[in-house]
Amino acid sequence: xxxxxxxxxxxxxxxxxxxxxxxxxxxxxxxxxxxxxxxxxxxxxxxxxxxxxxxxxxxxxxxxxxxxxxxxxxxxxxxxxxxxxxxxxxxxxxxxxxxxxxxxxxxxxxxxxxxxxxxxxxxxxxxxxxxxxxxxxxxx
Amino acid sequence: xxxxxxxxxxxxxxxxxxxxxxxxxxxxxxxxxxxxxxxxxxxxxxxxxxxxxxxxxxxxxxxxxxxxxxxxxxxxxxxxxxxxxxxxxxxxxxxxxxxxxxxxxxxxxxxxxxxxxxxxxxxxxxxxxxxxxxxxxxxxxxxxxxxxxxxxxxxxxxxxxxxxxxxxxxxxxxxxxxxxxxxxxxxxxxxxxxxxxxxxxxxxxxxxxxxxxxxxxxxxxxxxxxxxxxxxxxxxxxxxxxxxxxxxxxxxxxxxxxxxxxxxxxxxxxxxxxxxxxxxxxxxxxxxxxxxxxxxxxxxxxxxxxxxxxxxxxxxxxxxxxxxxxxxxxxxxxxxxxxxxxxxxxxxxxxxxxxxxxxxxxxxxxxxxxxxxxxxxxxxxxxxxxxxxxxxxxxxxxxxxxxxxxxxxxxxxxxxxxxxxxxxxxxxxxxxxxxxxxxxxxxxxxxxxxxxxxxxxxxxxxxxxxxxxxxxxxxxxxxxxxxxxxxxxxxxxxxxxxxxxxxxxxxxxxxxx
Numbered sequence: 087x088x089x090x091x092x093x094x095x096x097x098x099x100x101x102x103x104x105x106x107x108x109x110x111x112x113x114x115x116x117x118x119x120x121x122x123x124x125x126x127x128x129x130x131x132x133x134x135x136x137x138x139x140x141x142x143x144x145x146x147x148x149x150x151x152x153x154x155x156x157x158x159x160x161x162x163x164x165x166x167x168x169x170x171x172x173x174x175x176x177x178x179x180x181x182x183x184x185x186x187x188x189x190x191x192x193x194x195x196x197x198x199x200x201x202x203x204x205x206x207x208x209x210x211x212x213x214x215x216x217x218x219x220x221x222x223x224x225x226x
Numbered sequence: 227x228x229x230x231x232x233x234x235x236x237x238x239x240x241x242x243x244x245x246x247x248x249x250x251x252x253x254x255x256x257x258x259x260x261x262x263x264x265x266x267x268x269x270x271x272x273x274x275x276x277x278x279x280x281x282x283x284x285x286x287x288x289x290x291x292x293x294x295x296x297x298x299x300x301x302x303x304x305x306x307x308x309x310x311x312x313x314x315x316x317x318x319x320x321x322x323x324x325x326x327x328x329x330x331x332x333x334x335x336x337x338x339x340x341x342x343x344x345x346x347x348x349x350x351x352x353x354x355x356x357x358x359x360x361x362x363x364x365x366x367x368x369x370x371x372x373x374x375x376x377x378x379x380x381x382x383x384x385x386x387x388x389x390x391x392x393x394x395x396x397x398x399x400x401x402x403x404x405x406x407x408x409x410x411x412x413x414x415x416x417x418x419x420x421x422x423x424x425x426x427x428x429x430x431x432x433x434x435x436x437x438x439x440x441x442x443x444x445x446x447x448x449x450x451x452x453x454x455x456x457x458x459x460x461x462x463x464x465x466x467x468x469x470x471x472x473x474x475x476x477x478x479x480x481x482x483x484x485x486x487x488x489x490x491x492x493x494x495x496x497x498x499x500x501x502x503x504x505x506x507x508x509x510x511x512x513x514x515x516x517x518x519x520x521x522x523x524x525x526x527x528x529x530x531x532x533x534x535x536x537x538x539x540x541x542x543x544x545x546x547x548x549x550x551x552x553x554x555x556x557x558x559x560x561x562x563x564x565x566x567x568x569x570x571x572x573x574x575x576x577x578x579x580x581x582x583x584x585x586x587x588x589x590x591x592x593x594x595x596x597x598x599x600x601x602x603x604x605x606x607x608x609x610x611x612x613x614x615x616x617x618x619x620x621x622x623x624x625x626x627x628x629x630x631x632x633x634x635x636x637x638x639x640x641x642x643x644x645x646x647x648x649x650x651x652x653x654x655x656x657x658x659x660x661x662x663x664x665x666x667x668x669x670x671x672x673x674x675x676x677x678x679x680x681x682x683x684x685x686x687x688x689x690x691x692x693x694x695x696x697x698x699x700x701x702x703x704x705x706x707x708x709x710x711x712x713x714x715x716x717x718x719x720x721x722x723x724x725x726x727x728x729x730x731x732x733x734x735x736x737x738x739x
Contacts, residue, residue: 123709125700126490129682131712137650137683139723142631148261150275153251153318153429154440159455159466169473173466174509174625175451178434181260187470187630189689190720200434216259217433218271 140187143208145172145197148216149181158200162186165196165205178217251320252424253278255285255297269297277431279316279404286419293330293385293421301418304349304411305338313409315423319358319365319439320404323426324397327353327390327405330422333382338414341377347413349378353390356404358439365438366404370396378418385421392426402430402439450507458504463616464512468503470630475500475519475691479701482525482639484647484676484684485668490702491695493524493593493736495578495637497531498602498691503625510622511611518574519604520581522736524593524697528580530638532564532573534655535609537632540570541620548607551576555643562609564657571655574605576641581605593697593736635687650676650683688723699734706731 123129145162155177162172171186176199188195194207197215206213258264258272266285274280282302292298301313333339333349340347352375359367374390396403405425409418432440443452447462458464470476476499479492488494498519504512520531530553535543546562553576557565564571575581582591582600591600612618634652639645644659653675654660663670669679676684695704702709707719707729722729 123702123713126682126702126709127487127680129680129702129709129712131681132715133681135681135712135715137686137712138631139686139688139720140631142629146261148259150259150272150433151257152276152433154431156432156434157450158434159451170469171472173468174505175465175507182626184626185629185631190716200432201436202434216262217275218259218262218268219274 139190141190141192141208141211143186143188143192143195144183144212145186145195146183146212146214147176147181147197148214149177149179150217151179155179161198163196163198164192165194167196167198171195249323249428250424250426251317251429252422254295254422255299256295264296266297270299275433277318277433277437280314281316282313283315283409283420291334291419293332293419295421299420300334301409301420303415303417304333304409305413305415307344307410307412309352309354309406309408309410312411313418315407315420316356317405317423317425318429318431318437319402320425320427320430321402322392322396322399323428324392324394325426327392327425328422329388329407329420329424330385331376331378331388331409332385332419333378334417334419335414336382337416338411339378339380339382339416340413341379343375343377345412349382349409349411349416349418351376351378351388351418352408352410353388354406354408355393355396356406358402364436369406370403385419463506463612463614464504465507466505466509468505468625470501470503470633471689473690475517477521477686477688477690477692477694478635478649479686479688479694480529480637480647481684482527482529482637482647484639484645485662485666487667487678487682488684489698489700491524491593491697491699492686492701493522493694493697494527495520495525495529495531496522496592496694497635498604499635501630501633503628505625506616508622509625510618511625511628512616513608513610513612515606515608516574517604517606519602520575520578521602522590522592522694523578523582523584524590527640529578530573530576530641531578532571532636532638534567534634534636535570535572535628535632536634536653537627538570538623540564540567542611542618542623543570544610544612544619546572546607546609549574549605553577553641555641564655567656569655570609571657572609573638574607576638590697592738593694595696595736599738637685647684648676649685649687652676690723692723692725693730693735693737696734696736704731704734705729 157177160174160176163170194205196205202217206215253273258268262268266287270285283299285297286300287297291300306312338347339349354373355370357367358365372393376388430439431437445452446459449462451465453459456465457467478497480495481488482494498521500517502515506512540563543561543563551573556573559565564573584591611623636646636648643657646654646658667678669677695701705722707722711719711722
């Protein structure tokens with residue numbers, strides 16, 4: 087019985103070793119990225135590749151109903167606020183969508199409205215902003 | 227006549243008084259922001275955003291805790307007799323009307339209840355009034371001497387109405403105040419549920435200004451945008467600048483052998499650009515101010531350059547100011563856009579060689595380091611969407627209708643008007659010679675123009691000012707991660723054009739002298 091177990095264990099170990107070797111072979115197979123272009127003409131791109139270096143990002147702004155009409159300037163900028171992407175006069179109660187043309191490497195934007203300021207992330211070419219601030223629930 | 231005027235004035239005053247009296251500042255804990263699902267945290271966040279203040283107070287939707295609707299407020303245990311240390315709710319700043327401040331309250335159980343205020347067992351609501359003081363923290367001055375304390379009575383777990391008359395000294399005042407409701411008590415572990423808070427008065431907080439009282443903004447040109455936000459504080463017509471690229475110039479690079487493949491050094495024509503979309507307080511476009519700088523010519527062709535404003539029809543343009551383009555093949559309308567074009571099209575220059583001082587047009591300009599450097603000349607001009615009185619004869623264009631992605635630049639190869647080359651994916655103008663599409667290496671199709679049969683472009687647009695390849699040097703030898711960006715379908719090195727370590731081969735990049 088012990089011998090049988092030993093044989094079984096050895097067989098499993100060998101199978102695993104073979105699997106690992108095989109996986110390693112797969113890892114070494116040439117990928118698209120490793121197939122380096124030697125000149126511009128030899129670049130291989132997919133049919134739907136977008137050559138733009140900027141993205142059109144939809145910013146959805148969810149308005150906040152206020153008891154008085156509040157109008158202020160909405161500024162959309164880089165996180166460090168050094169680069170301003172959008173400036174517009176905005177009524178706080180208005181919900182709207184606007185499109186921003188942003189470099190593709192921009193992942194987050196800062197939306198400022200008077201004293202309200204939030205960093206929002208861009209998910210799939212869409213960013214969402216509302217005027218609410220984080221609150222902690224009281225124990226119920 | 228005097229009598230008539232008096233009656234008229236009295237009527238107006240009557241209406242105003244009526245409106246002031248009719249206004250209330252209230253919360254029933256039920257509201258939430260647009261597009262947000264009602265919940266305890268979202269509803270209190272909504273009220274907080276509207277400048278209500280809460281200390282040791284949350285919202286609850288537990289059935290036994292609700293006074294009315296689907297949500298009520300709930301305090302921490304009321305075992306603190308201190309009005310500041312206990313649970314509290316502060317209203318936004320408001321101009322009080324007359325009548326009673328009311329709220330509904332009940333206890334969740336009978337623990338620590340009693341009939342004597344400030345004894346060892348009692349539960350109470352205390353209402354105090356905070357005047358505005360610009361020098362104080364949050365603008366909250368010292369409490370007025372008027373206050374009101376309501377001892378919560380048996381049956382404690384039943385909803386009861388707390389009512390407090392606004393003192394005559396501040397009723398219908400032009401000054402702003404907050405009302406602070408403290409939930410105080412001693413003994414037992416017992417929380418209050420609160421709902422339907424109503425204060426007669428006019429809301430006077432500004433959620434976009436740290437919830438301070440609304441104040442008269444400084445707006446010199448009276449356009450509705452306060453001076454501190456207005457890029458043109460003395461110009462009623464203009465309010466905001468919106469630059470693209472936001473910082474510095476962008477770079478357009480063309481290969482002008484289209485429809486055949488070229489040498490892909492992407493320097494046949496290199497153009498720097500930046501534009502500023504100036505908008506008014508209604509967020510309509512007043513004008514777009516352009517700066518276009520031809521930087522290099524690496525071609526034997528003498529190319530022209532222009533752009534379309536996608537989405538904008540020619541009639542929407544009031545005028546083009548500052549351009550002096552002339553050529554036998556160019557015909558402009560009276561508003562400065564190219565004639566016979568449905569989409570507004572502006573030809574910036576007709577001859578790159580003339581602009582860059584290359585009359586021979588053989589050796590190129592600023593592409594060979596051995597040759598003399600020619601300092602580029604910037605062409606500045608404005609595309610106006612309205613006149614100086616703010617009138618847009620054919621309708622205003624909203625800033626929403628025009629994004630930088632609508633900027634559709636192109637070159638006119640060797641000044642043959644129909645031979646126009648755009649960025650990949652961008653549609654041509656009505657002047658294009660469509661017979662060229664599909665010839666040689668071009669694989670343009672309706673909706674997907676200016677790509678080769680292997681999906682390669684003839685033009686690139688980078689939102690930064692970048693240097694370009696030396697003449698005849700393949701672009702991917704200069705920008706080392708460009709090919710990886712393209713072949714990874716844009717996943718890797720989306721910043722391939724940045725000046726980072728191992729991103730560029732400066733040996734083959736033309737250095738501006």
